[in-house]
Amino acid sequence: MSTSPSGTLVISPEQLLEDWQGHRRLTRRVIEIFPEESLFTYSLGGMRPFSVLVMEMIKMGVPILRGEITGEWRSSDLVDPSTKSELLRLWDDVTADINRMWPDIPPHRFQEIDTAFGQWKMPGYAMFLYAIDNEIHHRGQGYVYLRSLGIEPPPFYER
Numbered sequence: 116m117s118t119s120p121s122g123t124l125v126i127s128p129e130q131l132l133e134d135w136q137g138h139r140r141l142t143r144r145v146i147e148i149f150p151e152e153s154l155f156t157y158s159l160g161g162m163r164p165f166s167v168l169v170m171e172m173i174k175m176g177v178p179i180l181r182g183e184i185t186g187e188w189r190s191s192d193l194v195d196p197s198t199k200s201e202l203l204r205l206w207d208d209v210t211a212d213i214n215r216m217w218p219d220i221p222p223h224r225f226q227e228i229d230t231a232f233g234q235w236k237m238p239g240y241a242m243f244l245y246a247i248d249n250e251i252h253h254r255g256q257g258y259v260y261l262r263s264l265g266i267e268p269p270p271f272y273e274r
Contacts, residue, residue, distance in 0.1 A: 128225065131243060132217050137274030138250050139210055142172065144269045145257045146206060151199040157260055165260055166202060168253035170195050175246050176209045179231070180216045183224045183239045188232045 126134075146154075146169060155166045174191035182188040196202045225239040235242065258268040 128217070128220065128222070131240070132213070135243065135247050136210065136213070138247055138254075139206075139213075141269060141271065141274045142169070142250055142254045142257075143203070143206055143210075145254055145261070146199070146203060148266060148269070149199070149257065149261065150264065150266070153260070153264060154199055154202070155197070157264070159260060159263055162256055162259075165257045166195075168256060169202060169206070172246075172250050172253060173205050173209050175249065177212050177216070179242055179246055180213060180220070182229070182231055183242065184216065184219045184221070186229065188230075190232065 146165075149165055153165075155164055158164055170193075174193055178189060178191050193205060196205060220239070228236060228238050229242075230236045231242055235245070237245070258271075261268045
């Protein structure tokens with residue numbers, strides 16, 4: 116959470132959560148329209164299949180929240196699914212966990228610098244922005260895959 120010199124809040128934790136969840140809603144729509152027969156195997160230019168990219172996003176959400184809440188940084192132990200319905204269920208479970216856990220973030224943790232997972236040293240708000248940026252990047256790869264498969268992706272601005 117950042118404030119201007121006058122103390123005016125730039126963005127509230129609630130607004131940051133809504134922005135993140137808006138991205139998650141859009142990414143879910145991309146997962147939904149992705150053909151299951153391509154979701155786990157299709158690749159272009161050496162990029163990973165979209166299911167692998169989605170699992171990276173899934174495995175970031177709760178561990179980042181837990182780290183910001185407790186200061187303990189543990190990786191996810193979720194098992195990769197083998198069907199689209201399982202992938203969507205995991206996505207929805209993490210979305211619900213994010214909503215449930217978000218109010219537990221101590222306000223000072225948004226500004227506190229921490230070393231996440233032994234490698235990323237940044238304040239809490241930047242860690243959440245990193246997760247959002249990562250999702251946007253990988254969703255963009257999914258858009259490229261969909262277009263190459265002849266499928267129109269959802270408008271990126273409809274979150």
